[in-house]
Amino acid sequence: MNSPLVPAYWQQQGIEQVLIDEASIARRVRELGLQLSVELGDGRDVVLIAVLTGAVVFVADLMRAIPTRVAISMVSVRSYGASTTSQGAVLGSAIPKNLEGKHVIVVDEVLDSGGTLRLLRAEMATRGVASLRACVLLRKQREPALSTPCEMIGFDIPDVFVVGYGLDFNDEFRNMPFVGVLGADAIRAGVKR
Ligand code: 5GP
Numbered sequence: 001m002n003s004p005l006v007p008a009y010w011q012q013q014g015i016e017q018v019l020i021d022e023a024s025i026a027r028r029v030r031e032l033g034l035q036l037s038v039e040l041g042d043g044r045d046v047v048l049i050a051v052l053t054g055a056v057v058f059v060a061d062l063m064r065a066i067p068t069r070v071a072i073s074m075v076s077v078r079s080y081g082a083s084t085t086s087q088g089a090v091l092g093s094a095i096p097k098n099l100e101g102k103h104v105i106v107v108d109e110v111l112d113s114g115g116t117l118r119l120l121r122a123e124m125a126t127r128g129v130a131s132l133r134a135c136v137l138l139r140k141q142r143e144p145a146l147s148t149p150c151e152m153i154g155f156d157i158p159d160v161f162v163v164g165y166g167l168d169f170n171d172e173f174r175n176m177p178f179v180g181v182l183g184a185d186a187i188r189a190g191v192k193r
């Protein structure tokens with residue numbers, strides 16, 4: 001697959017490659033929304049729970065690709081570790097209340113160490129949910145990501161640090177409309193500007 005050119009502005013900001021372009025993301029998100037609506041019928045008792053902050057862009061598009069009424073909620077999970085790796089996950093907010101009997105879909109932007117999904121699955125398992133799915137936009141091609149249970153995956157990607165479409169570096173780049181690879185020099189420099 002030919003990767004599209006990096007727009008000049010983003011190239012100046014240290015983006016080396018467009019990994020997934022806007023049109024490909026939009027197409028895949030529509031497919032995931034359709035799959036969910038086929039599996040979940042009229043949307044009754046369905047709750048999408050997005051993981052802040054990275055999943056906000058993805059869930060905003062995914063929810064609009066579902067043609068029925070569904071409930072939306074958010075949960076905050078903090079990962080710790082260096083700025084481009086994650087080693088552990090801790091809850092940063094309460095789990096939404098009243099999940100008993102609900103069909104829960106945990107929505108996250110990237111499955112990396114798997115810590116976030118493992119933590120949320122363990123929490124949901126005690127809430128009497130009717131069904132539980134995890135839906136991630138990206139999954140890194142590495143362990144333990146590959147062996148972490150996850151029902152729906154947008155794209156499998158190489159084990160590189162990516163930004164855009166909700167994914168950040170130092171809280172920036174989330175608004176970049178495609179998923180791109182941030183170069184090592186830019187990471188080292190902390191994107192001085
Ligand atoms: P986990 O390691 O728990 O599967 O993922 C934890 C978090 O690490 C993700 O939600 C995301 O915030 C962050 N993360 C992992 N890989 C990347 C990456 O390539 N780019 C960015 N920006 N964040 C990542």
Ligand code: MG
Pocket residue numbers: 051052053054055108109110
């Ligand atoms: Mg995240």
